Amino acid sequence: MANIEHITYQDKDIYLIKTAHVSKESVREVHEAIEELQPDVICVELDKGRYESLLNPEAYKQMDIIKIIKEKRTAMVLVNLVLSSYQKRMAKKLEVNSGDEMRAAIEEAKERNLKLVLADRNIQTTFTRVWRAHTFWDKIKLIGGIIGACFDDEDLTEEDLEQLKQTDMLTAALNDISKEFPRFAESLIFERDKYLTAKIREANGKKIVAVIGAAHSIGIKEHINDEISIEELDRIPPKTFLSKISGWIIPAIIIGLILSSFQVDASLGFEQIKSWLLWNGGLSALGTLLVMGHPLSILTAFVAAPFTSLNPLIAAGWFAGLVEAYMRKPRVIDLENLSDDMNSLKGIMNNRFIRILLVVVMANLFSSIATYVSGADIIKNLLSNI
Numbered sequence: 001m002a003n004i005e006h007i008t009y010q011d012k013d014i015y016l017i018k019t020a021h022v023s024k025e026s027v028r029e030v031h032e033a034i035e036e037l038q039p040d041v042i043c044v045e046l047d048k049g050r051y052e053s054l055l056n057p058e059a060y061k062q063m064d065i066i067k068i069i070k071e072k073r074t075a076m077v078l079v080n081l082v083l084s085s086y087q088k089r090m091a092k093k094l095e096v097n098s099g100d101e102m103r104a105a106i107e108e109a110k111e112r113n114l115k116l117v118l119a120d121r122n123i124q125t126t127f128t129r130v131w132r133a134h135t136f137w138d139k140i141k142l143i144g145g146i147i148g149a150c151f152d153d154e155d156l157t158e159e160d161l162e163q164l165k166q167t168d169m170l171t172a173a174l175n176d177i178s179k180e181f182p183r184f185a186e187s188l189i190f191e192r193d194k195y196l197t198a199k200i201r202e203a204n205g206k207k208i209v210a211v212i213g214a215a216h217s218i219g220i221k222e223h224i225n226d227e228i229s230i231e232e233l234d235r236i237p238p239k240t241f242l243s244k245i246s247g248w249i250i251p252a253i254i255i256g257l258i259l260s261s262f263q264v265d266a267s268l269g270f271e272q273i274k275s276w277l278l279w280n281g282g283l284s285a286l287g288t289l290l291v292m293g294h295p296l297s298i299l300t301a302f303v304a305a306p307f308t309s310l311n312p313l314i315a316a317g318w319f320a321g322l323v324e325a326y327m328r329k330p331r332v333i334d335l336e337n338l339s340d341d342m343n344s345l346k347g348i349m350n351n352r353f354i355r356i357l358l359v360v361v362m363a364n365l366f367s368s369i370a371t372y373v374s375g376a377d378i379i380k381n382l383l384s385n386i
Helices: 024-037 048-055 065-070 074-093 100-111 123-132 136-151 158-165 169-173 175-180 182-201 216-223 230-234 241-264 266-290 295-308 316-327 332-336 345-350 352-384
Strands: 004-009 012-019 041-044 115-118 207-213
Touching: 004 216, 012 024, 012 182, 012 216, 024 100, 024 207, 041 100, 041 182, 048 100, 048 123, 065 074, 065 316, 065 352, 074 123, 074 352, 100 115, 100 207, 115 182, 123 182, 182 207, 182 216, 182 230, 207 216, 241 266, 241 352, 266 295, 266 316, 266 352, 295 316, 295 352, 316 352, 332 352, 345 352
Parallel strands: 012 207, 041 115, 041 207
Antiparallel strands: 004 012
């Protein structure tokens, strides 16, 4: 079969079924290839989370928004929702069900009583590694790029269709962003090639079938005999020393500048406090307002931001989000329509669950920006009065 590639590793025969994640033909090819090859084990390009979502697409309806906020997972959940919405939108345009080729492989494994290996890396690990590799301002541009790429609703060209047939949805959704951020591509694509390679060749069997996106086959062949450390690829890079201490150093500098202002002139000191309160509270409240947060959520962001900005262990968005969740409790319909509502601005604004996530993210983002803006304003005021 044209879409099967045979490679060997030590005493193992590995057959890569190069699927097009948006092709109806891929489903048929998966069934036929497994029937023909009669493997000992089947590997799929899924991690545990995506595997469970594939088998239980309604699982997201059980999400607890309060728990998500407390566990600091709002940004991750929001990005996952954006990507999931993109995948479903592309699948709908191409008249296929996203993930059908993986379901076919899972079904074959169950029917034949074969071991199923989830060969892809946890998507949260991938995004955390991406996140740690970029600066604060790069992260802001990165978030904007992801949202922009996934909300782009232009008609697909023949070239777009061909690209989708040669890669996985995740890579396709973020392809343009990967070009602008090389380190993004490193974690998103190249590290996953190595991870898939290691998991596939470690599968317990002489004849292994791996159902993967076509684009990964090149990387797998390239790395099949390389020394690969799964532990290293799974490792969450620690925060740099500078990022660890900056959360405390910046507040210490701000407090020091304000105290120095009092030594110059008491009225200047009070003006500096006023500047800090207004910039932090005002911008965090503005971020909450932009996503149409509840008036009490806006007020909470305004009050909390000047204090949370001085303590890296807490954030204004957490408080604003909890207030939003209390004042506008998510309804069953909000969870049922999550994926569809992510496709339009009106849907996003009307969905209480999504809006809570946005309140947390925007209140935190604007509070972080305000720290730099107000800090610069405080320095300027002090220098002009010395």
